Amino acid sequence: MYATSYHRASSVGEAVNLRASHDEGRYVSGGMTLIATMKQRLAAPSDLIDLRHIADLRGISVEGRSVRIGAATPHADVAGSAALRTVCPALCHLAGLIGDPHVRNMGTIGGSVANNDPAADYPSAVLALNATVVTDRREIAADDFFLGMFDTALEEAEMITAFRFEAPEKAGYAKFPNPASRYAITGVFVAKTAGGARVAVTGAGSSGVFRVPEMEAALLSSWAPESVANVSVDPAQLMSDLHATAEYRANLVRVMAKRAVQASL
Amino acid sequence: MGTVFEETRAPSMGQEEDNMAKVTLTVNGRTMSGECDDRTLLVHFIREKLGLTGTHVGCDTTQCGACVVHMDGRSVKSCSILAVQASGSTVTTIEGIAAQGELHPVQAAFNQHHGLQCGFCTPGMVMTAVDMIGRHGGALDEATVRHELEGNICRCTGYHNIVKAVLAANEEMHGAARQAAE
Amino acid sequence: MGMEGIGARVARKEDKRFLTGKGRYTDDMVVAGMKFAYFVRSPHAHAKITGIDAAAAKAMPGVIDVLDGRQLQADGIGNLICGWMIHSKDGSPMKMGAWRPLAVDTVRYVGDAVAIVVADSAAEARDAAEAVIVDYDELPAVTTSLAALGDGAPQIHPEAPGNLIFDWQIGDALAADKAIAEAAHVTEIEILNNRLSPNPMEPRATLGIYDSAEDHFTCYTTSQNPHVARLVMSAFYNVAPENKLRVIAPDVGGGFGSKIYIYPEEIVCLWASKKTGVPVKWTSDRTEAFLTDAHGRDHVSKVKMAFDKDHRITALKVDTIANLGAYMSLFSSAVPTYLYATLLSGQYAIPAIHANVRTVYTNTVPVDAYRGAGRPEATYLLERTMETAARELGLSPAELRRKNFIRSFPYQTPVIMTYDAGDYEASLNAAMQAADWDGFAARRAEAERRGKKRGIGMSCYIEACGIAPSQAVGSLGAGVGLWESAEVRVNAVGTIEVLTGSHSHGQGHETTFAQLVADRLGVPISSVNIVHGDTDKVQMGMGTYGSRSGAVGMSAIVKALDKVEMKAKKIAAHLMEADESDIVIENGELKVAGTDKVLPWFQVALAAYTAHNLPAGMEPGLKESAFYDPSNFTFPAGCYIAEVEIDPETGKTEIVQFVAADDFGNIINPLIVEGQVHGGLAQGIGQALLEEVRYDEATGQILTASYMDYAMPRADDLPSFTLSHQNTPCPGNPLGIKGCGEAGAIGSPPALINAITDAIGIKYLTMPATPLKVWTALQGAAMPMAAE
Structure with a gap:
């Protein structure tokens, strides 16, 4: 890892100010991706602004069907939240599949979504749940947030503080992990929301997480595994790598979508 | 995260010192402090500054788990946490779980x-x-x-x-x- | 002391230090003034070095020095060698290219070491390494053996035209060809054996310490054989004479072959310690391990197996190309020859066998022995071929094997080996029973109803362990003898130290070797210490690999114990005024048989050291040493059965059961033997389903340089295993031991691939059978059916 300077922020305001005053700085939350990337010398932030000690950023609240998850809430807390489980167990299930128990104790939902790794699990949930991304300065709709691989609508120094969404009527997540990294080769989150059916795919798209309108339309008319089982996705928009060809991923999108719907029932 | 912590930083005297920090941890029940670069990983702090070499490094991608310790009661991978990030917390390592020499x-x-x-x-x-x-x-x-x-x-x-x-x-x-x- | 003797299921003595964080591995070593090394490595697979500029790096904070290959060469440090001479079939010696510890003019694989940076901290050393400017003229690279042999392939070493290292053969080509021509049936198949990275969890590390006052070097290193390391570094690399070089391999976190070899880093750190005047420690990270630890396997073979009308094998013909990587590693030449082709008879009586093996340079990491070393390649080839033949002939896999088993011993194969003992059918029967083979059809039908494809596959393996009779291996080209040494030191109070040239890096020698002593002398294992891994303590040894520590290392201890017992009996007879031949050793006492005269063990030991009353002419003390040179290899064998269920929608294979039935000869500690099998199975299953080192063929860049892309078996990839033993004692050594360390890795890959191909109904499937590959195969298999 290259040399860096560490700053521990105790409030959102302090963190944003610290970040704004260090052009080459980065926020670090759980650090499960960032520190690993820095170790490989693939990232070299001059300064790290630690968000883990900002109490306001942690925690899950459920009021009726309205859910708010603080950005610095670790995956383990999301996976284990009894309140969340009553309204959206699919999200608990997804969080319990990220990394491993130790990674889940440190890694946070905000860090994962801000990083927008094309193989990360959370972006699919945020997009499928039509969540609102709350930042230190504004609110961003999920559909406007994810711009491409590792690219989001976040501005320089902008920090995610929370996610808000209305619990869906039904939701499910199915993931096919990479045999080596255990990241998603393909993960599909399906949600039956007030605004209609939403299907979001992670791990497969060559520009990151994406929705599948054909599947959504099919699910709108009938929320059943068979509805998506034969909806094909064009391999041309999918990634191809050592572990999975685009054709294989296209197949997995179908299969995982079917299983996600099955899991939602 | 009940620990109240005030971080003591080395006086800022130019570039090099700016990247140094004093890290204080309660490790296996004892409070221990040490100076290190900000970039020092918790596992290296534990192994090299505290001399507790039971915690190991087996990979560089946060996967193998040879470095797992408990931090504030939760298992974490000490290879992917900076020592300064952990400063102020309570850490248990493999050396700290056998009570009075009796195996856990x-x-x-x-x-x-x-x-x-x-x-x-x-x-x-x-x-x-x-x-x-x-x-x-x-x-x-x-x-x-x-x-x-x-x-x-x-x-x-x-x-x-x-x-x-x-x-x-x-x-x-x-x-x-x-x-x-x- | 039967509770702790041979055959007892004793929990390991050495565990406590590992369980409490008190293990002492090389990277745990701290000495005064120690500095840290980082190696500048080639980012190119093949390039000329046109210049190295370390000026900026030397000015970086904390940097002690930056040293390169020209300086190393100027100081007379030698090139790395391959220690096993193979001659091509035309009589010419193998064509070994120069492997410099630090490259001077040419780099030949990504990761080839070019310079060493020594600095106050590892991080500073790495910072400075990035500031070393190395100018390269890139050359075309080649990564596969087939391409390297092709016309116009890049020439990797001037010494080896066309990149061919040797073209070797074994067996009788004419007899094999004749039998194939006359056969009732010939099964032909191409076999690929995938390239693996051994991946012991402890990355390699070394600490080189030069003492200028004594002109003496100490080398801490992650080695399976510190004595061989010292021998080679003294005799060939000119690091220091043996009496000025101490090599210590303390606790070592797994090896699996990859820590047999002496790598550039040990040599360079010792040399750098002298150059800089400070102790120099280097610790590999995992990425460096993928880039520099010797890889394993990487064979391409064509096979013909001939059968007569009664389904008896009449001939086997094999043509293999083995990729040895960019340089010839220490035992690389032996692996695809004498550790491979000599096992091609398997468990079967095959009258005619011929194998041709070509070895090839490529711009990849050097390839050498990895758990099993040659024997997994032979077993995979044979057992895939047998399975395919059974399907072609319409026989059950068990029936075809039964028809061809060797049933009387000793049995001389057409490829050197003389099998001494075995009962292959016993293992086959035990495995089939344990797996409920007969119930498989019902299980398959039930799986079909759930939309899953279920398959079953077997593998009957044999291996040659107990490596090896020195004269025999010497005649085959080995540069060393493969005996083992032992010294048994009885202290004056009767406690015992056993010094052994074997090296334990997970095998549990501190327990099993102590059990042997407990069994012989009736003392508790707590009074026996096993000393190993330090050239200052143990005089000489050949180390641990090839499942040799039980069969060879313990046999040496037996010989030393024989001498200790003989002397102790003489002393006891003298003290008790009895005849030496009447003395028996039981439960920690020396007794005069048929009387109530008895002396406790410690009193005899004490008498040996007080020397007040010894038989006339006897030297004081009770300490004996021995060298044991085996008379033959040992031949562990067994039958493995894998049953899998495949999810046709994703191609994912689930192992629903895995049965291993092994014949290891006599067993010292079943708990430890089972652990060895479990670990071997996991590595074999890893090879079959998950693991492969991949290169970009155009650039020679390694694509699987971390656990993000190289799939290591994890707990949820594996089932619990069902084990059993059908042991026939080995007649070749005093304990009747065959060895158990590699069997799991040898026998399991073909069982799995046979099961998967059974499930999906195809002939060819290369390892690893990833979900992608299986799914793709299923699409191919489904298409003709859809077209019907």
């Missing part, structure tokens, strides 16, 4: 069931098992143990005897708890 039930079970061979992944495995058994409150089966070991790689044992040892320790610890409750 998990350690005893690993011995009895031959859950280790070369011993390199073992500290991480044991710390993981202690955390796992604690979290699951006795409700562990083979499939759950195997899933929970996702973040720990062993090249020697084929996991067979590790799984056996974890289940045996779970039985021992929760069996004892049940008995005490009666």
Whole structure:
């Protein structure tokens, strides 16, 4: 890892100010991706602004069907939240599949979504749940947030503080992990929301997480595994790598979508 | 995260000093401090500054779990946390779980069931098992143990005897708890 | 002491230190003034070095020095060698290219070491390494053996035209060809054996310490054989004479072959310690391990197996190309020859066998022995071929094997080996029973109803362990003898130290070797210490690999114990005024048979050291040493059965059961033996389903340089295993031991691939059978059916 300077922020305001005053700085939350990337010398932030000690950023609240998850809430807390489980167990299930128990104790939902790794699990949930991304300065709709691989609508120094969404009527997540990294080769989150059916795919798209309108339309008319089982996705928009060809991923999108719907029932 | 902590930073005297920090940790019940670069990983701080070499480094991608310690009661990978990030917290390492030289039930079970061979992944495995058994409150089966070991790689044992040892320790610890409750 | 003797299921003595964080591995070593090394490595697979400029790096904070290959060469440090001479079939010696510890003019694989930076901290050393400017002229690279042999392939070493290292053969080509021509049936198949990275969890590390006052070097290193390391570094690399070089391999976190070899880093750190005047420690990270630890396997073979009308094998013909990587590693030449082709008879009586093996340079990491070393390649080839033949002939896999088993011993194969003992059918029967083979059809039908494809596959393996009779291996080209040494030191109070040239890095020698002593002398294992891994303590040894520590290392201890017992009996007879031949050793006492005269063990030991009353002419003390040179290889064998269920929608294979039935000869500690099998199975299953080192063929860049892309078996990839033993004692050594360390890795890959191909109904499937590959195969298999 290259040399860096560490700053521990105790409030959102302090963190944003610290970040704004260090052009080459980065926020670090759980650090499960960032520190690993820095170790490989693939990232070299001059300064790290630690968000883990900002109490306001942690925690899950459920009021009726309205859910708010603080950005610095670790995956383990999301996976284990009894309140969340009553309204959206699919999200608990997804969080319990990220990394491993130790990674889940440190890694946070905000860090994962801000990083927008094309193989990360959370972006699919945020997009499928039509969540609102709350930042230190504004609110961003999920559909406007994810711009491409590792690219989001976040501005320089902008920090995610929370996610808000209305619990869906039904939701499910199915993931096919990479045999080596255990990241998603393909993960599909399906949600039956007030605004209609939403299907979001992670791990497969060559520009990151994406929705599948054909599947959504099919699910709108009938929320059943068979509805998506034969909806094909064009391999041309999918990634191809050592572990999975685009054709294989296209197949997995179908299969995982079917299983996600099955899991939602 | 109940610990109140005030971080003591070295006086800012130019570039080099700016990247140095004093790190204070409560490790295995003792408060320990040391100076290190901001970029120093917790695992290196524990191994090199505190001389506790039971915590190991087996990979560089946060996957193998040889470095697992408990930080403020949760299992974490000390290879992916800066020492300064951890400063102020309470850390338990493999050196800290055997009370008065008596092996912890998990350690005893690993011995009895031959859950280790070369011993390199073992500290991480044991710390993981202690955390796992604690979290699951006795409700562990083979499939759950195997899933929970996702973040720990062993090249020697084929996991067979590790799984056996974890289940045996779970039985021992929760069996004892049940008995005490009666 | 039967509770702790041979055959007892004793929990390991050495565990406590590992379980409490008190293990002492090389990277745990700290000495005063120690500095840290980082190696500048080639980012190119093949390039000329046109210049190295370390000026900026030397000015970086904390940097002690930057040293390169020209300086190393100027100081007379030698090139790395391959220690096993193979001659091509035309009689010419193998063509070994120069492997410099630090490259001077040419780099030949990504990761080839070019310079060493020594600095106050590892991080500063790495910072400075990035500031070393190395100018390269890139050359075309080649990564596969087939391409390297092709016309116009890049020439990797001037010494080896066309990149061919040797073209070797074994067996009788004419007899094999004749039998194939006359056969009732010939099964032909191409076999690929995938390239693997051994991945012991402890990355390699070394600490080189030069003492200028004594002109003496100490080398801490992650080695399976510190004595061989010292020998080679003294005799060939000119690091220091043996009496000025101490090599210590303390606790070592797994090896699996990859820590047999002496790598550039040990040599360079010792040399750098002298150059800089400070102790120099280097610790590999995992990425460096993928880039520099010797890889394993990487064979391409064509096979013909001939059968007569009664389904008896009449001939086997094999043509293999083995990729040895960019340089010839220490035992690389032996692996695809004498550790491979000599096992091609398997468990079967095959009258005619011929194998041709070509070895090839490529711009990849050097390839050498990895758990099994040659024997997994032979077993995979044979057992895939047998399975395919059974399907072609319409026989059950068990029936075809039964028809061809060797049933009387000793049995001389057409490829050198003389099998001494075995009962192959016993293992086959035990495995089939344990797996409920007969119930498989019902299980398959039930799986079909759930939409899953279920398959079953077997593998009957044999291996040659107990490596090896020195004269025999010497005649085959080995540069060393493969005996083992032992010294048994009885202290004056009767406690015992056993010094052994074997090296334990997970195998549990501290327990099993102590059990042997406990068994012989009736003392508790707590009074026996096993000393190993330090050239200052143990005089000489050949180390641990090839499942040799039990069969060879313990046999040496037996010989030393024989001498200790003989002397102790003489002393006891003298003290008790009895005849020496009447003395028996039981439960820690020396007794005069048929009387109540008895002396406790410690009193005899004490008498040996007080020397007040010894038989006339006897030297004081009770300490004996021995060298044991085996008379033959040992031949562990067994039968493995894998049953799998495949999810046709994703191609994912689940192992629903895995049965191993092994014949290891006599067993010292079943708990430890089972652990060895479990670990071997996991590595074999890893090879079959998950693991492969991949290169970009155009650039020679390694694509699987971390656990993000190289799939290591994890707990949820594996089932619990069902084991059993059908042991026939080995007649070749005093304990009847065959060895158990590699069997799991040898026998399991073909069982799995046979099961998967059974499930999906195809002939060819290369390892690893990833979900992608299986799914793709299923699409291919489904298409013709859809077209019907």
